[in-house]
Amino acid sequence: MEKVDLEQVNSDLQEKMERKENVDFKMVTFSLSGKDYGVDIMNVKEIAKADRFTFVPNAAGFVRGVYNLRGDIIPIVDLRTFFHMTIEPKRQQEDQSENMLILKIEERVYGVVVDKIDKVVGINQDDMQPPHPIFGDINIKYISGVVEKEGLLYIILDMVRIFSPKEQTEDEKHDSADGHKDAYYNKMTASMHHQFDSQFPNFSMMSANESEENISFIKEQLAALRNFYVSPVNEDWVRRRFKNWISCRLPSEIQLKTPGDADAYLETFFSLYNGRFWSDEYALAVKSALPDNSSSSIQVWNIGCGRGYEAYCLVCILKMRYPNARIKVWANDNDVMCISSAPNIIFDIAEIPMFCQSFMVKGSGGFTFGPAVKESIVFEYHDVCNTNSVPDLDIVFVRDTISFFAPKMQEKVIVEISDRLKNNGIVILGQNERMPSGWKLVGREPVSAFAKD
DSSP states (O other), rough: OOOHHHHHHHHHHHHHHHHHHHOEEEEEEEETEEEEEEEEEEEEEEEESSSSSBOOOOOOTTEEEEEEEEEEEEEEHHHHHHHHHHOOOOOSSOOOOOEHHHEETTTTEEEESEEEEEEEEOOOOGOOBBBOOTTTTTTTTGGGEEEEEEEEEEEEHHHHHHSSSOOOOOHHTTSSSHHHHHHHHHHHHHHHHHHHHHHHHHHHHHOOOHHHHHHHHHHHHHHHOOOOSSSSTTTHHHHHHHHHHHHOOOGGSSSSSHHHHHHHHHHTTTTOOOOOTOOOHHHHHHHSSSOOOSSSEEEEEEEEEEHHHHHHHHHHHHHHSSTSSEEEEEEEEEEEHHHHGGGOOOOOGGGHHHHHHEEEOOOOOSEEEEEHHHEEEEEEOOOSSOOOOOOSSSEETTTTTTGGGGGGHHHHHHHHHHHHEEHHHHHEEEETOOOOOOEEEEEOOEEEEEEEE
């Protein structure tokens, strides 16, 4: 009888169990024409049902139309048609609504129609296998990988590859679906505005005085309902948002009457990854916006740090950008619950982006940032509108915060930032905020970085 190495068996079982417990990728699963698929949960904004889409003339065949998602007009793509799959007709007694995943890809929001939405599944990325030409109904360039979980084989789609605009190669232009894919969004947008102008002629005939009057009312209601104050910091965005707002509402629905209306108006204002870990891509964008600085000490003011995610991400990027410098971040917020819990927050490994992982240590309850990061941050309960004791600064990070100060206080804070900022320093605002005259834009979307002019 062959001798069994029990120690090796136990080691293999332990390794298998550890891999099984290490869930570092979560996906939303769904079915198309009888097969199981998944998409990265980070690309999924929400799940919805709808039975009516607005037709868009001259759009590609896989475009079902556009849909009003709480005031935002988004394109709807039928993945079954996109991949040339069979669509089974619904029986008369069945719910005629379509199942949709609402996806956010970079700065754009899309709806995709699928047969059935199943559940959220967590996997270990090491278990993913590369795509194989056997999945002939879908071009493998749109597949991130395949994985088996609980007896089911999931094909994981790369939604960023499917929807992100890019320069096409000559080969791709011969593929009819691919050739239309990158152009359809702009075509739909133009057709959509023409269609709404036809359906609601009062909007296109709104006089300049009427438009200004409506914007004036909206400014007042944003301040009253959500303490959002329109100023040179955000007025460009407010006016752009107004054009979109009136394009999909009846005249009686333009004004903001409830806090819910104000929230809907502000829905597209907030920056990416607000109140949570940044993606690796966004972190690299912040890193590229940071100025060259050979100083031995980098001083940073993080205003409105919330639960601390922003400050932690910022320190990781600063340490990568200035490896030889001593990093110090003054992280302030006037939410006492957030600021008191920020130094001791515990994270699940599945939510930690790659650029932060080398700075983490494992504890009994999960992962936390190591001393190198924690010692770089001073979390303080503080209202920036009062006296501030920060030193001369290299960087001020204040996303989506200044807009919620009253106008005179906005001016005061901007003056103080200007006084504290070194000549080669930068200010990073929210992606829909701008510094007033006397400042120049030095960063590129999605990072709004400004330096003194």
